[in-house]
Amino acid sequence: MLTVRAPATSANLGSGFDVFGVALDRPADVVSVERADETTIEVSGAGAQYIPEDPRKNTAGVVARELDAPAHIRIDKGVRPSSGLGSSAASAAATAVALDALYERNLTGDELVRVAAEGEAAVSGEAHADNVAPSILGGFTVVRDDGVFSVDADVPLVACLPDIAVSTRDARGVVPESAAMDDVVHTVGSAATLTAGMQRDDPALVGRGMDERVVTPARAKLIDGYDDVCAAATDAGATGVTVSGAGPAIIAACYPARQRAVAAAMVEAFEDAGVDARAYRSTVGSGAEILGE
Numbered sequence: 001m002l003t004v005r006a007p008a009t010s011a012n013l014g015s016g017f018d019v020f021g022v023a024l025d026r027p028a029d030v031v032s033v034e035r036a037d038e039t040t041i042e043v044s045g046a047g048a049q050y051i052p053e054d055p056r057k058n059t060a061g062v063v064a065r066e067l068d069a070p071a072h073i074r075i076d077k078g079v080r081p082s083s084g085l086g087s088s089a090a091s092a093a094a095t096a097v098a099l100d101a102l103y104e105r106n107l108t109g110d111e112l113v114r115v116a117a118e119g120e121a122a123v124s125g126e127a128h129a130d131n132v133a134p135s136i137l138g139g140f141t142v143v144r145d146d147g148v149f150s151v152d153a154d155v156p157l158v159a160c161l162p163d164i165a166v167s168t169r170d171a172r173g174v175v176p177e178s179a180a181m182d183d184v185v186h187t188v189g190s191a192a193t194l195t196a197g198m199q200r201d202d203p204a205l206v207g208r209g210m211d212e213r214v215v216t217p218a219r220a221k222l223i224d225g226y227d228d229v230c231a232a233a234t235d236a237g238a239t240g241v242t243v244s245g246a247g248p249a250i251i252a253a254c255y256p257a258r259q260r261a262v263a264a265a266m267v268e269a270f271e272d273a274g275v276d277a278r279a280y281r282s283t284v285g286s287g288a289e290i291l292g293e
């Protein structure tokens with residue numbers, strides 16, 4: 001039995017739709033694998049009742065098929081499904097790393113990301129790698145069709161997860177088909193600012209880089225209390241706030257001294273809107289790790 005832990009992730013970060021992603025410290029999925037003649041899956045933990053154990057419909061099973069690496073796969077979910085924290089991606093990432101080690105394939109980081117993205121495609125309809133990349137590689141990641149790179153960064157983050165569900169498939173359905181040129185220019189400026197902020201470990205630049213005018217407003221409507229939570233986070237010292245992935249989680253950047261206050265303010269604002277929520281205080285985390293063989 002070989003066991004791998006893969007972290008939750010936050011994709012997009014506002015200005016990097018389908019491109020940017022960041023690994024969190026927690027929560028995480030823990031996946032254990034052992035060789036078998038055919039792939040079977042057991043799921044436990046957060047939201048397990050909503051997650052298929054049919055290998056054709058579970059991201060882990062799709063990864064096993066893509067690698068031609070049949071195994072009995074046990075998934076202990078730490079990342080709740082339909083959260084905006086890369087739940088389906090964490091399982092895909094952990095399984096890709098685990099089966100690569102179990103079958104001694106020695107795949108590169110890029111190859112692991114590509115295989116795990118096929119798992120994502122099976123559940124959300126499109127192979128977007130912006131969650132699996134940071135969950136495998138760690139750090140702040142930039143993915144494009146021609147490859148992926150990761151930057152180690154030390155920027156405090158708060159991921160606030162409300163007790164509501166928004167599926168990626170639904171959230172992708174509200175993304176506008178096109179954007180005005182001045183909004184495109186604004187997004188490029190924000191994306192460059194955010195990337196510089198990650199390179200410099202600068203929470204102010206990262207926060208400013210989260211500002212985006214096309215996708216975020218369309219998705220904010222799917223999250224009860226979004227505007228109030230953003231205002232509360234900013235008042236508590238957040239340098240930037242935006243939708244985490246496809247939502248409903250909301251992610252904020254801040255300075256270390258304000259992280260606890262920002263987390264409390266976001267939870268309180270959701271509760272004032274009638275929504276239970278929890279906050280994860282994190283830095284930019286490391287990627288998947290083998291816990292034991």
Ligand SMILES: Nc1ncnc2c1ncn2[C@@H]1O[C@H](COP(=O)(O)OP(=O)(O)OP(=O)(O)O)[C@@H](O)[C@H]1O
Nearest residue numbers: 058059082083084085086087088091167168245246
């Ligand atoms: N191993 C898995 N873990 C979690 N969800 C899975 C898994 N395999 C398949 N799914 C399906 O994927 C969907 C959850 O994926 P979805 O992208 O909506 O949530 P998410 O990954 O938390 O969101 P985001 O991608 O925005 O972070 C659910 O419908 C779930 O049934």
Ligand SMILES: N[C@@H](CCO)C(=O)O
Nearest residue numbers: 011017018168245246
């Ligand atoms: N970039 C994807 C991430 C999903 O987590 C989306 O926003 O739909």
